[in-house]
Amino acid sequence: xxxxxxxxxxxxxxxxxxxxxxxxxxxxxxxxxxxxxxxxxxxxxxxxxxxxxxxxxxxxxxxxxxxxxxxxxxxxxxxxxxxxxxxxxxxxxxxxxxxxxxxxxxxxxxxxxxxxxxxxxxxxxxxxxxxxxxxxxxxxxxxxxxxxxxxxxxxxxxxxxxxxxxxxxxxxxxxxxxxxxxxxxxxxxxxxxxxxxxxxxxxxxxxxxxxxxxxxxxxxxxxxxxxxxxxxxxxxxxxxxxxxxxxxxxxxxxxxxxxxxxxxxxxxxxxxxxxxxxxxxxxxxxxxxxxxxxxxxxxxxxxxxxxxxxxxxxxxxxxxxxxxxxxxxxxxxxxxxxxxxxxxxxxxxxxxxxxxxxxxxxxxxxxxxxxxxxxxxxxxxxxxxxxx
Amino acid sequence: xxxxxxxxxxxxxxxxxxxxxxxxxxxxxxxxxxxxxxxxxxxxxxxxxxxxxxxxxxxxxxxxxxxxxxxxxxxxxxxxxxxxxxxxxxxxxxxxxxxxxxxxxxxxxxxxxxxxxxxxxxxxxxxxxxxxxxxxxxxxxxxxxxxxxxxxxxxxxxxxxxxxxxxxxxxxxxxxxxxxxxxxxxxxxxxxxxxxxxxxxxxxxxxxxxxxxxxxxxxxxxxxxxxxxxxxxxxxxxxxxxxxxxxxxxxxxxxxxxxxxxxxxxxxxxxxxx
Numbered sequence: 001x002x003x004x005x006x007x008x009x010x011x012x013x014x015x016x017x018x019x020x021x022x023x024x025x026x027x028x029x030x031x032x033x034x035x036x037x038x039x040x041x042x043x044x045x046x047x048x049x050x051x052x053x054x055x056x057x058x059x060x061x062x063x064x065x066x067x068x069x070x071x072x073x074x075x076x077x078x079x080x081x082x083x084x085x086x087x088x089x090x091x092x093x094x095x096x097x098x099x100x101x102x103x104x105x106x107x108x109x110x111x112x113x114x115x116x117x118x119x120x121x122x123x124x125x126x127x128x129x130x131x132x133x134x135x136x137x138x139x140x141x142x143x144x145x146x147x148x149x150x151x152x153x154x155x156x157x158x159x160x161x162x163x164x165x166x167x168x169x170x171x172x173x174x175x176x177x178x179x180x181x182x183x184x185x186x187x188x189x190x191x192x193x194x195x196x197x198x199x200x201x202x203x204x205x206x207x208x209x210x211x212x213x214x215x216x217x218x219x220x221x222x223x224x225x226x227x228x229x230x231x232x233x234x235x236x237x238x239x240x241x242x243x244x245x246x247x248x249x250x251x252x253x254x255x256x257x258x259x260x261x262x263x264x265x266x267x268x269x270x271x272x273x274x275x276x277x278x279x280x281x282x283x284x285x286x287x288x289x290x291x292x293x294x295x296x297x298x299x300x301x302x303x304x305x306x307x308x309x310x311x312x313x314x315x316x317x318x319x320x321x322x323x324x325x326x327x328x329x330x331x332x333x334x335x336x337x338x339x340x341x342x343x344x345x346x347x348x349x350x351x352x353x354x355x356x357x358x359x360x361x362x363x364x365x366x367x368x369x370x371x372x373x374x375x376x377x378x379x380x381x382x383x384x385x386x387x388x
Numbered sequence: 389x390x391x392x393x394x395x396x397x398x399x400x401x402x403x404x405x406x407x408x409x410x411x412x413x414x415x416x417x418x419x420x421x422x423x424x425x426x427x428x429x430x431x432x433x434x435x436x437x438x439x440x441x442x443x444x445x446x447x448x449x450x451x452x453x454x455x456x457x458x459x460x461x462x463x464x465x466x467x468x469x470x471x472x473x474x475x476x477x478x479x480x481x482x483x484x485x486x487x488x489x490x491x492x493x494x495x496x497x498x499x500x501x502x503x504x505x506x507x508x509x510x511x512x513x514x515x516x517x518x519x520x521x522x523x524x525x526x527x528x529x530x531x532x533x534x535x536x537x538x539x540x541x542x543x544x545x546x547x548x549x550x551x552x553x554x555x556x557x558x559x560x561x562x563x564x565x566x567x568x569x570x571x572x573x574x575x576x577x578x579x580x581x582x583x584x585x586x587x588x589x590x591x592x593x594x595x596x597x598x599x600x601x602x603x604x605x606x607x608x609x610x611x612x613x614x615x616x617x618x619x620x621x622x623x624x625x626x627x628x629x630x631x632x633x634x635x636x637x638x639x640x641x642x643x644x645x646x647x648x649x650x651x652x653x654x655x656x657x658x659x660x661x662x
Contacts, residue, residue, distance in 0.1 A: 353521065363526050375467055376508070380524060383482035387519040 004228050005214050009096050015041040016102030022167055023102045025124065027117045028217050029283070029305055030110040031135065031156055031298060033183050036221040037176040038160075038167050043102050044218050045120065049077030052084055053258030053367035055091045062368055075116035076337040076367035082123055104128060106166050108159065110135040112308045114340040133162050137303045142310045144300060152299035177291040179221035180298065184289035189229030190216045191285045193236060197276040198325055201241035206252045206275035207265035208242060216284040243274040248385060249326055252278040253318060254333035254342050255366040260374070267378055271385045277325040279306055279318070279343075307341055314343055315351055322357055329358040329388040331381065336363065336371035360384040393459035398447050399656030400434055400475065401484065401649070402426065402468030405506030405533060406616065409437045410652040411445060412660060416491060420445055421649050430468045438462070463659035465651050467507075479658050481505075481651050482522045486512050488654030489612050492645045499610035502600060502628065503650070504617035506533040509600050513608060523604045529568045531599030533617040538568050539575060539592050543585065550589050551623040557590035571595065593624045597631050609638045616648035
């Protein structure tokens, strides 16, 4: 895994320094296949935000963004990343010897997850005087109508028209088909990896998943991601139980607390509980990709994601996951700076509890550890495990 | 246990403000209760609270040593529960408070526990002698003992005088703010406007009641109050009862026996049954 991510970042760094190559920045559930098919190397600022969170470097960078006009109440991926840029640092230096993040030739975002990505990318558009394109799909959907798919597919076509003069070559439809086919293959394998946790005991935890998911986020549309997940799947088939004495199986909803992955993982395993499934890791499973109909299938895949759906869909989805993975209880992580990805705020935990599914809410954040209490979370999780 | 060995079950509740210790005999009778301020190193102070003074009942075989007498068992709870190396077991304060109340009150109906501690407030719903659901205040001091203590300090009112002062209010003033610092500013502004201290203490209590009641809807007809804050602020407890009864005329409220020691008693009871 380290090598896959290392090679990816080193190549991005080389591309940024090579005038003959172009770098695009893209949101994590954005149209990476289009960018890759056109020959762009793709950087994902959300992935950089997660690295800032996991390394806890963000605790030095968020305050910088706060002091420069970006509120502590908004997305802490944004404030971590923008603060790091303002401060002139990146965790890529320590991890891979890379001096700075790759400068973009174009910025492409998709508001299918939230509108904060728009503010975030607009900051860089101004900062780098760089062209920017936003996909604005319909949001909070109960179901997927053909008109939504047509709308987004049309926006993808506009994006291609926008990108062609930047790249200097037209889109090759065959390359797009190949990229979508590779994304489809990688996402199918990723789904199989996550499904390994249906086994009792499970060979992987949600916390492992947050590490394993790197390539499905940043390397969609490449053979590298396909090979990585094929190897991982084979490896997991021989792996022993992730939690030695698995007695309770937990579902995690919401973002990871990146700076506390190990600590949280230990709390569960010390209490013989395994977090076997999550909304988060499953958000990069896109069964709709179809190389024969690349733009429409991408449109469908990227508007269908959990975070872009209404409350009824989310309730039914989690209920089904609870059944499929034999879950004993659901932990909702209410991220202070990410209300869009926090399903504890609109009564979902209570609705599930009324259906006999035990739930607990822990307050925290994806990056900003000022919004997280180790003591309180430990007590809440342990008390929850004692009572279910 | 071996025949002829005395069986003593110790519960230690390492709270943010005070360490509470109890000892139960094999019949569950409370043999002793001790408490002392939470100081650091925590383990040394827990050791002292457990061993007492010369001649007192102690779980340790010799003064200064940590070997535990045969038949004695120590279970820890509270925020410091994992830092007591000589404890045999540990459990969360949620389960400990539940067991403490359950052990001491023979309630057959569904009930809720409201516990206000030094740094957190909890509501635990119990049904058929099992914890059905629980909630702890979010990461904020309002609605906890720390909030009362901080504002008492700013007003220079000893904690022990608060109940009497709040009872002498002549209007039902309220504080709007969630935040302890903002509440402090609101209190100062109210004082500058010439408000009576009695009404401000009433408002402070009222704010704690509101903050706790918004944590979750209480659906049981019985509420048991637990923890040191309610034990030592009877007016606050009365205000909780008033609010609960207004919302549900069938409401029955009571203070848990040994309210400040509920967690420690629950921990000892857990030790006896595991």
